[in-house]
Structure formats: C-alpha cells, structure tokens
Amino acid sequence: MRRDAKTGPGQLPESLLTQINDCGFFPQLVTDSVALTVGSEPVDAFLVHHEATFAPEGIGRHLSVLVLTATRLIVSHTDEHADDPAGNTAISSTESVPLRLLGAIALTRVVSKPEKFGSAGAETVETWLTLSWNTVRRIEIEPASCGDPSCTADHGFQGSDVAEDMVIRMSPVSDGAGNVAMLVAFGTALQQRVR
Known part of the structure; x- marks a missing residue:
C-alpha cells in the first residue's frame, strides 16, 4: 500500500532515522513500523535501544523504539524470528499507549x-x-x-x-x-x- 508524504517516514525526525539506521537491524522495516503508528503526529521525544536476547535456540537481536507524542507513547519491537529454520524472517510490532493509561x-x-x-x-x-x-x-x-x-x-x-x-x-x-x-x-x- 502506498502512503502519501504526510504519513511516511519523512515525518520522523532525522536524528531518530539516523539512530535506527546506525543499529543496522532491518532499518527500513523498523522505520516503516514506527512511521505507520506515529502517522502525522509530531514526535516530542524518542529512545532507541538495541540489545541481544538469549533463548534456548541461541542469541538473537531485539530493537525497541519508543516515541513520545503529545497524546501517546508508541512502543515498537523488532526481533529476529527464531522459529524460522532458514533464519530470514523478522517480527515487528508496535503498540500505541494513550498517555492517560x-x-x-x-x-x-x-x-x-x-x-x-x-x-x-x-x-x-x-x-x-x-x-x-x-x-x-x-x-x-x-x-x-x-x-x-x-x-x-x-x-x-x-x-x-x-x-x-x-x-x-x-x-x-x-x-x-x-x-x-x-x-x-x-x-x-x-x-x-x-x-
């Protein structure tokens, strides 16, 4: 689905895009997931956290992006999909939490x-x-x-x-x-x- 410039990744601050890209962990997927949820709302603050995860199957990577807007906390998680034997899938999810909650x-x-x-x-x-x-x-x-x-x-x-x-x-x-x-x-x- 094509999005107009109003809701595309261009709405995210350049410093946020740079931090996501610097992690080198599926940056286009992460950027798209965050941009979809942020929409046209201005970003007031953000945090990017890249970490290793440990599971019985081995070590994986996890990237969390938190975005604060005037009305919501947006939490995005992206993980390597450990259940895929070929190892070429990822899971990306976002949660939109109203600040009042x-x-x-x-x-x-x-x-x-x-x-x-x-x-x-x-x-x-x-x-x-x-x-x-x-x-x-x-x-x-x-x-x-x-x-x-x-x-x-x-x-x-x-x-x-x-x-x-x-x-x-x-x-x-x-x-x-x-x-x-x-x-x-x-x-x-x-x-x-x-x-």
Missing part, C-alpha cells in the same frame, strides 16, 4: 561514589527505565512467615501483583554514556508528561 514510570540510576555526585568522582554505573500500562502483570510469590525466627509452622505463601510492561536497562560500559543520557532524558520527559 500509563501507570508508574520509574527511572532508576545506580551511582558509584554517591557522596561525590555532581563531580568527576561520581559515575552513573547503570540506569533503567520501568514503564507500566497494565498490559503485563508479574506476580511475585514467596513463603510467608510470622516474624518468629524459631517458628517452624507453615504459614503459606504471600505475594505481590506488579505491573511491569517494559524495562529498558543501559550502562555506559555496554551502551555508551550518550545513550544512557538519552535514556535519562526520555524517562524524565515521560515522567513529566504523565499525570
């Missing part, structure tokens, strides 16, 4: 030498962004206890139900300081947008 947005930073934060002595070692919009829920179950260390009775189990739809984790060592800074900027922009 976003839950908690957590931005977590691990900092070495926190007493020197703000100076050259401190360093961000790892950063992750956790997003929830109640599509995926995780249940954590553990044995319950009564608090008495000598008690041997079976108190059953206790658990918590946690919404966690996506976690993006980066470090300066593996992803580069520039990408970590982009993760922080995107996470901060998203936190400020969610009400």
Whole structure:
C-alpha cells in the first residue's frame, strides 16, 4: 500500500532515522513500523535501544523504539524470528499507549561514589527505565512467615501483583554514556508528561 508524504517516514525526525539506521537491524522495516503508528503526529521525544536476547535456540537481536507524542507513547519491537529454520524472517510490532493509561514510570540510576555526585568522582554505573500500562502483570510469590525466627509452622505463601510492561536497562560500559543520557532524558520527559 502506498502512503502519501504526510504519513511516511519523512515525518520522523532525522536524528531518530539516523539512530535506527546506525543499529543496522532491518532499518527500513523498523522505520516503516514506527512511521505507520506515529502517522502525522509530531514526535516530542524518542529512545532507541538495541540489545541481544538469549533463548534456548541461541542469541538473537531485539530493537525497541519508543516515541513520545503529545497524546501517546508508541512502543515498537523488532526481533529476529527464531522459529524460522532458514533464519530470514523478522517480527515487528508496535503498540500505541494513550498517555492517560500509563501507570508508574520509574527511572532508576545506580551511582558509584554517591557522596561525590555532581563531580568527576561520581559515575552513573547503570540506569533503567520501568514503564507500566497494565498490559503485563508479574506476580511475585514467596513463603510467608510470622516474624518468629524459631517458628517452624507453615504459614503459606504471600505475594505481590506488579505491573511491569517494559524495562529498558543501559550502562555506559555496554551502551555508551550518550545513550544512557538519552535514556535519562526520555524517562524524565515521560515522567513529566504523565499525570
């Protein structure tokens, strides 16, 4: 199907197109998937994350593109299709999440030498962004206890139900300081947008 210039990849910022192309992972497919969902809406912020995935079949590649518009968070995922014995297919999907449906947005930073934060002595070692919009829920179950260390009775189990739809984790060592800074900027922009 042919699209007019209004909804084509030309609507995506040049810096986003460059980052997708630099990953070298099916850039035309990824660009088309993101552009289809963004449509004619202006892009306010974006994040590109390319990572290895581990499965019993071996190591694969995964590319996530997050785009923030005035009304939505667009999440695009592209993976190598591990079930294809010839290895020449990919799966690309996009999700459009209205901002009003976003839950908690957590931005977590691990900092070495926190007493020197703000100076050259401190360093961000790892950063992750956790997003929830109640599509995926995780249940954590553990044995319950009564608090008495000598008690041997079976108190059953206790658990918590946690919404966690996506976690993006980066470090300066593996992803580069520039990408970590982009993760922080995107996470901060998203936190400020969610009400």
